[in-house]
Amino acid sequence: MSKKANYSYVGVSFIILLFGIIFIPKIIDRINNKDINRTDESRSKGIVVNAKNSEKSKSDLDYLVINGEPKKVPEFSFTDQNGKTITNKDYLGQVYVVDFFFTTCPTICPRMSSNLTEIQNQFSDNPDFGIASFSIMPDNDTPEVLKVYAENYGVTNPNWHLMTGAKEDIYKLSNVGFNIFVDTDNFEHSGDFALVDKKGFLRSRKDGFGNPKIFYKGVISEKEKVDEDGNEQEITLLKEDIAKLLNE
Template sequence: MKNYSYVGISLVILIFGIWAVPKIIAKFTTPDMAEIGEVPKFSFTNQDGETITNEDYRGKVYVVEFFFTTCPTICPKMNENMVKIQNEFYGNPNFGIASFSIYPEHDTPKVLKAYAEEYGVAIPNWNMLTGEREAIFELANTGFNLYVAENKEMDGNFEHSGYFALVDQEGVIRSRYDDFGNPIAFYNGLDKKNIEMLKEDIKNLL
């Protein structure tokens, strides 16, 4: 039985030259996913009191969310689903999660540590981050285009997006395309189908 991979590569070399091989291979191995934008620089404190920046995620595929520990509505479901994603890639050092608290005055590293233990955070690359509220809001609303705001009329006094962002190894926000060829941009952290899509796309990037 012929080895068609070798035959194909041989034809590429014959027709285009040896220089074309890396480009041809890249075409078939690079994920066909949209580039939404580059993650801006950030620096916050995690649940262990360590300073974490965007450079700590360089070379990793990671998922981003904005939440707060006293959230009485969507955050518990979001983090239940995030744990499912964690478990899917448990043991892979090239995968991570960044959870930014939008209520940093309450969500100290100690509070975030207890929350992480309660929800079963078990991988070293899952950082629950706190810092200056203005910087976190700027990162959410401008850096990721994931809406957050203080609203005293809402349960918990905040409103925020329930979507997750997917970031590749180079710090670029990525997503799949919908059936019409448009980037979906973000993944609904409350929707089972979206969570499965996200898992597939993480594997694609990894």
């Protein structure tokens, strides 16, 4: 081998040694100080990480999206069982369940109200939980009547308001505001519950197809487990989702 070649190898070896002396300690120091992270790794692979999208949401509950916008509870103002005016703003900062009922309902309403009492008791220590119950027979369900009904069902949560007001406003709130069916002629109504987050948005978990469930069955109790048609109770799911939103 020629002296020239030997000099070349010596030169290359010197450069490699110099690189190791200068740069390897710096790389080790970066690793120890956690300066090399997922972003560096992703960039080396040609992947761009969007920090905003990579953040996990506080819960896995969906929004009800209408025309590309998350649906928010519309403004309302009614009178509760204590004669107090209650608006949608009174519920801001609270996670709350919504239902539509009437006090003389002989079928599903007693079961719905019993389930709501059970939910109330589950979150009795949390001041950020509430319930909004709207009467679809407001001419009969005066504040005095609602107060007796509340006492009969053990309503103790100060954020559980049973409300009455103008019939047309309540029916519009039900059918349009919450998309919960109420028949304006025969007092037929859905036994569903809606769930609202602290900022006033309608929320729910996803169904088996990846779509928001939107509502929770309010008639079947946890003890019953299923109804006569084989539909499973959803009170347990609702309790779980309330807890999730309370932690957001």
